[in-house]
Amino acid sequence: MKSEIKTPLILGIVIVSAIIGLSVFLSTLDSQVSEFKNEDTQINIATDENKINKSEFKKAPKLVGISEYINTLPDELQEKIDQSVVLYDIWTYSCINCIRTLPFITSWDEKYADEGLLIIGIHSPEFEFEKDIINVKSAVAKYGIKYPVVLDNEKKTWKVFENNYWPRKYIADHEGYIRYDHIGEGGYQETEKVIQKLLKERSDSIGIEMILDEELVQIKEFEHSWIRTPELYFGYNFATGRNQLGNPEGFRPNQDVIYSIPESTQLHNFYLDGTWKNLEGSMKLVSNSGSILLQYSGKEVNIVTAGEANLRINIDDMIIDPSMYGKDVVNGQVHVHEPGLYNIVQTDTPEEHTLEIFVETPGFQIYTFTFG
Numbered sequence: 001m002k003s004e005i006k007t008p009l010i011l012g013i014v015i016v017s018a019i020i021g022l023s024v025f026l027s028t029l030d031s032q033v034s035e036f037k038n039e040d041t042q043i044n045i046a047t048d049e050n051k052i053n054k055s056e057f058k059k060a061p062k063l064v065g066i067s068e069y070i071n072t073l074p075d076e077l078q079e080k081i082d083q084s085v086v087l088y089d090i091w092t093y094s095c096i097n098c099i100r101t102l103p104f105i106t107s108w109d110e111k112y113a114d115e116g117l118l119i120i121g122i123h124s125p126e127f128e129f130e131k132d133i134i135n136v137k138s139a140v141a142k143y144g145i146k147y148p149v150v151l152d153n154e155k156k157t158w159k160v161f162e163n164n165y166w167p168r169k170y171i172a173d174h175e176g177y178i179r180y181d182h183i184g185e186g187g188y189q190e191t192e193k194v195i196q197k198l199l200k201e202r203s204d205s206i207g208i209e210m211i212l213d214e215e216l217v218q219i220k221e222f223e224h225s226w227i228r229t230p231e232l233y234f235g236y237n238f239a240t241g242r243n244q245l246g247n248p249e250g251f252r253p254n255q256d257v258i259y260s261i262p263e264s265t266q267l268h269n270f271y272l273d274g275t276w277k278n279l280e281g282s283m284k285l286v287s288n289s290g291s292i293l294l295q296y297s298g299k300e301v302n303i304v305t306a307g308e309a310n311l312r313i314n315i316d317d318m319i320i321d322p323s324m325y326g327k328d329v330v331n332g333q334v335h336v337h338e339p340g341l342y343n344i345v346q347t348d349t350p351e352e353h354t355l356e357i358f359v360e361t362p363g364f365q366i367y368t369f370t371f372g
Contacts, residue, residue, distance in 0.1 A: 097185050106145060119147040121149035122149075188219075229371045234282050299348065303366060304341050309336050
Protein backbone atom coordinates (compact mmCIF):
# COMPACT_ATOMS: atom_id res chain seq x y z
CA MET A 1 0.00 0.00 0.00
CA LYS A 2 1.28 3.45 -0.85
CA SER A 3 2.40 5.56 2.13
CA GLU A 4 0.26 8.55 1.05
CA ILE A 5 -2.81 6.31 1.34
CA LYS A 6 -1.67 4.38 4.44
CA THR A 7 -1.15 7.43 6.68
CA PRO A 8 -4.67 8.93 6.29
CA LEU A 9 -6.18 5.46 6.71
CA ILE A 10 -4.40 4.90 10.06
CA LEU A 11 -5.37 8.38 11.18
CA GLY A 12 -8.99 7.70 10.29
CA ILE A 13 -8.97 4.43 12.23
CA VAL A 14 -7.56 6.21 15.29
CA ILE A 15 -10.22 8.93 15.10
CA VAL A 16 -13.07 6.44 14.71
CA SER A 17 -11.73 4.39 17.64
CA ALA A 18 -11.51 7.50 19.81
CA ILE A 19 -15.07 8.48 18.92
CA ILE A 20 -16.33 4.98 19.72
CA GLY A 21 -14.42 4.92 23.03
CA LEU A 22 -15.74 8.36 24.00
CA SER A 23 -19.27 7.28 23.12
CA VAL A 24 -19.00 4.15 25.28
CA PHE A 25 -17.59 6.19 28.19
CA LEU A 26 -20.37 8.77 27.97
CA SER A 27 -22.98 6.01 27.70
CA THR A 28 -21.59 4.28 30.81
CA LEU A 29 -21.46 7.55 32.71
CA ASP A 30 -25.03 8.37 31.71
CA SER A 31 -26.11 4.89 32.79
CA GLN A 32 -24.46 5.35 36.20
CA VAL A 33 -26.07 8.77 36.65
CA SER A 34 -29.39 7.24 35.66
CA GLU A 35 -28.94 4.46 38.25
CA PHE A 36 -28.17 7.03 40.95
CA LYS A 37 -31.32 8.95 40.00
CA ASN A 38 -33.37 5.77 40.13
CA GLU A 39 -31.97 4.97 43.59
CA ASP A 40 -32.84 8.48 44.78
CA THR A 41 -36.33 8.10 43.37
CA GLN A 42 -36.81 4.75 45.13
CA ILE A 43 -35.62 6.24 48.42
CA ASN A 44 -38.05 9.14 48.03
CA ILE A 45 -40.90 6.79 47.18
CA ALA A 46 -40.17 4.61 50.21
CA THR A 47 -39.99 7.70 52.40
CA ASP A 48 -43.32 8.92 51.06
CA GLU A 49 -44.88 5.54 51.70
CA ASN A 50 -43.76 5.68 55.32
CA LYS A 51 -45.49 9.00 55.78
CA ILE A 52 -49.01 8.23 57.00
CA ASN A 53 -51.86 10.10 55.39
CA LYS A 54 -53.98 10.87 58.43
CA SER A 55 -56.75 12.56 56.50
CA GLU A 56 -58.67 9.27 56.60
CA PHE A 57 -58.59 9.13 60.41
CA LYS A 58 -60.88 10.92 62.85
CA LYS A 59 -59.59 12.87 65.80
CA ALA A 60 -60.50 11.48 69.21
CA PRO A 61 -63.31 13.60 70.66
CA LYS A 62 -62.99 15.47 73.93
CA LEU A 63 -64.24 13.83 77.09
CA VAL A 64 -67.57 15.48 77.85
CA GLY A 65 -70.20 15.19 80.57
CA ILE A 66 -67.79 13.61 83.04
CA SER A 67 -69.27 13.61 86.55
CA GLU A 68 -66.36 12.14 88.54
CA TYR A 69 -62.65 11.37 88.15
CA ILE A 70 -60.80 8.44 89.72
CA ASN A 71 -56.98 8.19 89.84
CA THR A 72 -56.64 11.61 88.19
CA LEU A 73 -57.80 15.25 88.08
CA PRO A 74 -59.37 16.99 85.05
CA ASP A 75 -56.46 19.35 84.23
CA GLU A 76 -53.87 16.65 84.90
CA LEU A 77 -55.69 14.24 82.60
CA GLN A 78 -55.94 16.68 79.71
CA GLU A 79 -52.23 17.45 79.97
CA LYS A 80 -51.42 13.75 79.73
CA ILE A 81 -53.75 13.25 76.75
CA ASP A 82 -51.96 15.98 74.81
CA GLN A 83 -48.63 14.15 74.81
CA SER A 84 -49.55 10.46 74.85
CA VAL A 85 -50.73 7.51 72.84
CA VAL A 86 -54.18 7.06 74.39
CA LEU A 87 -56.21 3.88 74.78
CA TYR A 88 -59.83 4.78 75.54
CA ASP A 89 -61.58 1.79 77.14
CA ILE A 90 -65.37 2.15 77.26
CA TRP A 91 -66.61 -0.24 79.95
CA THR A 92 -68.92 -0.75 82.90
CA TYR A 93 -68.07 -2.73 86.01
CA SER A 94 -70.94 -5.25 86.05
CA CYS A 95 -70.37 -6.29 82.41
CA ILE A 96 -68.68 -9.72 82.32
CA ASN A 97 -67.25 -9.04 78.84
CA CYS A 98 -65.61 -5.87 80.16
CA ILE A 99 -64.26 -7.61 83.24
CA ARG A 100 -62.57 -10.30 81.14
CA THR A 101 -60.56 -7.65 79.27
CA LEU A 102 -59.23 -5.94 82.42
CA PRO A 103 -56.23 -8.26 83.11
CA PHE A 104 -54.86 -7.36 79.66
CA ILE A 105 -55.54 -3.65 80.02
CA THR A 106 -53.98 -3.37 83.48
CA SER A 107 -50.94 -5.33 82.21
CA TRP A 108 -50.53 -2.92 79.27
CA ASP A 109 -50.73 -0.01 81.69
CA GLU A 110 -47.98 -1.48 83.83
CA LYS A 111 -45.80 -2.29 80.81
CA TYR A 112 -46.19 0.83 78.65
CA ALA A 113 -47.23 3.73 80.90
CA ASP A 114 -43.62 4.94 81.23
CA GLU A 115 -43.16 4.67 77.44
CA GLY A 116 -45.94 7.12 76.58
CA LEU A 117 -49.17 5.08 76.78
CA LEU A 118 -52.11 6.60 78.65
CA ILE A 119 -55.12 4.39 79.35
CA ILE A 120 -58.42 6.06 80.20
CA GLY A 121 -61.30 3.95 81.44
CA ILE A 122 -64.53 5.60 80.32
CA HIS A 123 -67.08 4.13 82.70
CA SER A 124 -70.44 4.33 80.90
CA PRO A 125 -73.06 2.57 83.06
CA GLU A 126 -75.77 0.20 81.90
CA PHE A 127 -77.72 0.23 85.19
CA GLU A 128 -78.48 2.96 87.71
CA PHE A 129 -76.38 1.48 90.54
CA GLU A 130 -73.30 1.70 88.29
CA LYS A 131 -73.51 5.50 88.46
CA ASP A 132 -72.55 5.51 92.14
CA ILE A 133 -68.90 6.52 92.48
CA ILE A 134 -68.56 4.41 95.64
CA ASN A 135 -69.48 1.30 93.66
CA VAL A 136 -67.13 2.23 90.81
CA LYS A 137 -64.24 2.96 93.19
CA SER A 138 -64.80 -0.44 94.80
CA ALA A 139 -64.58 -2.11 91.37
CA VAL A 140 -61.47 -0.09 90.44
CA ALA A 141 -59.76 -1.33 93.61
CA LYS A 142 -61.01 -4.91 93.12
CA TYR A 143 -59.56 -5.19 89.62
CA GLY A 144 -56.29 -3.38 90.37
CA ILE A 145 -56.94 -0.43 88.04
CA LYS A 146 -54.34 2.31 88.51
CA TYR A 147 -54.95 4.29 85.32
CA PRO A 148 -57.48 7.16 85.16
CA VAL A 149 -61.17 6.25 85.18
CA VAL A 150 -63.84 8.82 84.38
CA LEU A 151 -67.56 8.46 85.13
CA ASP A 152 -69.61 9.05 81.99
CA ASN A 153 -72.91 8.66 83.86
CA GLU A 154 -75.09 10.34 81.24
CA LYS A 155 -73.19 8.59 78.43
CA LYS A 156 -72.30 11.89 76.75
CA THR A 157 -68.75 10.77 75.95
CA TRP A 158 -70.19 7.43 74.80
CA LYS A 159 -72.31 9.41 72.31
CA VAL A 160 -69.54 11.65 70.95
CA PHE A 161 -67.51 8.49 70.28
CA GLU A 162 -70.63 7.20 68.44
CA ASN A 163 -70.40 4.00 70.46
CA ASN A 164 -73.01 1.27 70.95
CA TYR A 165 -71.05 -1.50 72.70
CA TRP A 166 -69.46 -2.71 75.93
CA PRO A 167 -66.51 -3.06 75.93
CA ARG A 168 -64.95 -0.99 73.17
CA LYS A 169 -61.37 0.16 72.76
CA TYR A 170 -60.17 3.10 70.71
CA ILE A 171 -56.46 3.91 70.41
CA ALA A 172 -55.39 7.42 69.39
CA ASP A 173 -51.83 8.27 68.33
CA HIS A 174 -49.79 11.07 69.94
CA GLU A 175 -51.39 13.58 67.57
CA GLY A 176 -54.88 12.55 68.63
CA TYR A 177 -55.93 10.55 65.57
CA ILE A 178 -57.92 7.36 66.22
CA ARG A 179 -55.86 4.61 64.62
CA TYR A 180 -57.55 1.52 66.06
CA ASP A 181 -61.04 0.46 67.06
CA HIS A 182 -61.98 -2.89 68.63
CA ILE A 183 -65.39 -4.06 69.83
CA GLY A 184 -65.84 -6.71 72.52
CA GLU A 185 -63.39 -9.20 73.96
CA GLY A 186 -60.41 -10.71 72.16
CA GLY A 187 -57.91 -9.26 69.69
CA TYR A 188 -55.41 -8.77 72.50
CA GLN A 189 -52.23 -9.48 70.53
CA GLU A 190 -53.40 -7.31 67.66
CA THR A 191 -54.23 -4.50 70.10
CA GLU A 192 -50.85 -4.68 71.82
CA LYS A 193 -49.01 -4.61 68.50
CA VAL A 194 -50.88 -1.40 67.62
CA ILE A 195 -49.83 0.07 70.97
CA GLN A 196 -46.20 -0.78 70.24
CA LYS A 197 -46.39 0.66 66.70
CA LEU A 198 -47.90 3.95 67.85
CA LEU A 199 -45.44 4.31 70.72
CA LYS A 200 -42.60 3.88 68.21
CA GLU A 201 -44.14 6.55 65.98
CA ARG A 202 -44.38 8.85 68.97
CA SER A 203 -40.75 8.35 70.01
CA ASP A 204 -39.53 8.93 66.44
CA SER A 205 -41.65 12.06 66.13
CA ILE A 206 -40.49 13.73 69.34
CA GLY A 207 -36.90 12.54 68.90
CA ILE A 208 -36.41 10.27 71.89
CA GLU A 209 -34.78 6.88 71.92
CA MET A 210 -37.04 4.08 73.07
CA ILE A 211 -36.34 0.38 73.35
CA LEU A 212 -39.59 -1.56 73.70
CA ASP A 213 -39.94 -5.06 75.02
CA GLU A 214 -41.73 -6.51 71.99
CA GLU A 215 -42.74 -9.70 73.76
CA LEU A 216 -46.51 -9.64 74.10
CA VAL A 217 -48.39 -9.99 77.37
CA GLN A 218 -49.25 -13.64 77.95
CA ILE A 219 -52.56 -14.18 79.74
CA LYS A 220 -54.91 -17.09 79.14
CA GLU A 221 -57.90 -15.79 77.23
CA PHE A 222 -61.40 -16.90 78.20
CA GLU A 223 -62.76 -19.41 75.69
CA HIS A 224 -66.46 -18.94 75.01
CA SER A 225 -68.85 -21.79 74.36
CA TRP A 226 -69.98 -21.88 70.75
CA ILE A 227 -73.53 -22.70 71.85
CA ARG A 228 -74.66 -20.89 74.97
CA THR A 229 -77.73 -19.17 76.35
CA PRO A 230 -77.88 -15.47 75.36
CA GLU A 231 -77.85 -12.71 77.96
CA LEU A 232 -81.22 -12.55 79.75
CA TYR A 233 -82.67 -9.25 81.01
CA PHE A 234 -85.14 -8.89 83.88
CA GLY A 235 -85.95 -5.19 83.38
CA TYR A 236 -88.92 -4.53 81.09
CA ASN A 237 -87.09 -1.70 79.33
CA PHE A 238 -84.04 -3.85 78.53
CA ALA A 239 -86.09 -6.91 77.54
CA THR A 240 -87.86 -5.14 74.69
CA GLY A 241 -87.27 -7.18 71.54
CA ARG A 242 -85.49 -9.95 73.47
CA ASN A 243 -88.12 -11.13 75.96
CA GLN A 244 -87.24 -14.51 77.42
CA LEU A 245 -89.42 -14.40 80.51
CA GLY A 246 -91.24 -17.72 80.25
CA ASN A 247 -94.07 -17.09 82.75
CA PRO A 248 -97.47 -16.61 81.09
CA GLU A 249 -98.01 -13.54 83.32
CA GLY A 250 -95.29 -11.77 81.32
CA PHE A 251 -93.90 -8.29 81.99
CA ARG A 252 -96.18 -5.71 83.61
CA PRO A 253 -94.25 -2.44 83.91
CA ASN A 254 -94.11 -0.97 87.42
CA GLN A 255 -96.56 -3.52 88.86
CA ASP A 256 -96.24 -6.17 91.54
CA VAL A 257 -96.94 -9.47 89.81
CA ILE A 258 -97.58 -12.88 91.39
CA TYR A 259 -95.67 -15.43 89.33
CA SER A 260 -95.87 -19.22 89.33
CA ILE A 261 -93.46 -21.54 87.52
CA PRO A 262 -95.40 -23.54 84.89
CA GLU A 263 -95.13 -27.31 84.62
CA SER A 264 -93.38 -27.12 81.23
CA THR A 265 -90.28 -24.98 80.74
CA GLN A 266 -88.02 -24.25 77.78
CA LEU A 267 -84.28 -23.91 77.24
CA HIS A 268 -82.95 -20.30 77.29
CA ASN A 269 -86.01 -19.00 79.16
CA PHE A 270 -86.19 -17.92 82.80
CA TYR A 271 -89.18 -18.35 85.14
CA LEU A 272 -90.15 -16.64 88.40
CA ASP A 273 -92.00 -17.83 91.47
CA GLY A 274 -93.31 -15.40 94.09
CA THR A 275 -94.31 -11.75 93.91
CA TRP A 276 -91.90 -9.57 91.94
CA LYS A 277 -92.09 -5.88 91.12
CA ASN A 278 -91.44 -5.19 87.43
CA LEU A 279 -88.90 -2.35 87.21
CA GLU A 280 -87.29 -0.70 84.22
CA GLY A 281 -83.91 -2.36 84.77
CA SER A 282 -84.65 -5.27 87.12
CA MET A 283 -87.10 -7.47 88.99
CA LYS A 284 -87.43 -6.82 92.73
CA LEU A 285 -88.66 -9.50 95.13
CA VAL A 286 -91.72 -8.26 97.06
CA SER A 287 -92.87 -11.45 98.78
CA ASN A 288 -90.99 -12.98 101.71
CA SER A 289 -89.50 -15.62 99.44
CA GLY A 290 -89.21 -16.40 95.78
CA SER A 291 -87.22 -18.33 93.22
CA ILE A 292 -85.84 -18.13 89.70
CA LEU A 293 -85.64 -21.16 87.41
CA LEU A 294 -83.60 -21.34 84.24
CA GLN A 295 -82.73 -24.03 81.70
CA TYR A 296 -79.40 -22.92 80.29
CA SER A 297 -76.54 -24.02 78.06
CA GLY A 298 -72.93 -23.01 78.61
CA LYS A 299 -69.99 -23.43 80.95
CA GLU A 300 -70.35 -20.25 83.00
CA VAL A 301 -73.36 -18.53 84.58
CA ASN A 302 -73.23 -15.03 86.10
CA ILE A 303 -75.90 -12.83 87.65
CA VAL A 304 -76.03 -9.06 88.16
CA THR A 305 -77.85 -8.21 91.37
CA ALA A 306 -78.48 -5.56 94.01
CA GLY A 307 -79.65 -5.81 97.60
CA GLU A 308 -78.19 -8.00 100.33
CA ALA A 309 -79.32 -11.62 100.35
CA ASN A 310 -78.19 -15.23 100.63
CA LEU A 311 -79.01 -17.17 97.47
CA ARG A 312 -79.34 -20.95 97.63
CA ILE A 313 -78.23 -22.58 94.37
CA ASN A 314 -79.66 -25.83 92.99
CA ILE A 315 -78.62 -27.62 89.81
CA ASP A 316 -81.00 -30.25 88.40
CA ASP A 317 -83.08 -30.36 91.61
CA MET A 318 -80.03 -30.87 93.84
CA ILE A 319 -77.73 -28.55 95.79
CA ILE A 320 -74.99 -27.42 93.42
CA ASP A 321 -72.06 -29.82 93.38
CA PRO A 322 -68.71 -28.29 94.47
CA SER A 323 -67.25 -29.26 91.07
CA MET A 324 -69.57 -26.64 89.53
CA TYR A 325 -69.04 -23.85 92.05
CA GLY A 326 -68.58 -20.40 90.60
CA LYS A 327 -66.08 -18.03 92.20
CA ASP A 328 -68.75 -16.53 94.47
CA VAL A 329 -70.31 -19.78 95.73
CA VAL A 330 -69.60 -20.92 99.29
CA ASN A 331 -71.30 -24.01 100.74
CA GLY A 332 -73.85 -24.04 97.94
CA GLN A 333 -74.83 -20.39 98.47
CA VAL A 334 -73.96 -16.95 97.16
CA HIS A 335 -73.97 -14.01 99.54
CA VAL A 336 -74.74 -10.86 97.54
CA HIS A 337 -73.85 -7.76 99.52
CA GLU A 338 -73.13 -5.00 97.01
CA PRO A 339 -74.54 -4.22 93.56
CA GLY A 340 -72.61 -5.99 90.83
CA LEU A 341 -71.78 -9.24 89.09
CA TYR A 342 -71.56 -12.64 90.80
CA ASN A 343 -70.22 -15.85 89.27
CA ILE A 344 -72.39 -18.82 90.32
CA VAL A 345 -71.55 -21.69 87.92
CA GLN A 346 -68.29 -22.75 86.27
CA THR A 347 -67.63 -25.97 84.35
CA ASP A 348 -64.74 -26.94 82.08
CA THR A 349 -66.98 -27.70 79.12
CA PRO A 350 -70.38 -26.43 77.91
CA GLU A 351 -73.26 -28.26 79.58
CA GLU A 352 -77.05 -28.07 79.76
CA HIS A 353 -78.65 -27.86 83.19
CA THR A 354 -81.66 -26.58 85.07
CA LEU A 355 -80.55 -23.89 87.51
CA GLU A 356 -82.77 -22.74 90.37
CA ILE A 357 -82.02 -19.83 92.71
CA PHE A 358 -83.94 -19.61 95.98
CA VAL A 359 -84.25 -16.22 97.71
CA GLU A 360 -85.67 -15.51 101.16
CA THR A 361 -84.95 -11.79 101.42
CA PRO A 362 -87.51 -9.22 100.23
CA GLY A 363 -85.93 -6.34 98.36
CA PHE A 364 -83.47 -8.51 96.43
CA GLN A 365 -83.12 -7.34 92.82
CA ILE A 366 -81.89 -9.23 89.77
CA TYR A 367 -80.89 -7.48 86.54
CA THR A 368 -79.38 -10.05 84.17
CA PHE A 369 -78.07 -13.53 83.58
CA THR A 370 -74.90 -13.73 81.46
CA PHE A 371 -73.17 -16.85 80.16
CA GLY A 372 -69.84 -18.07 78.87
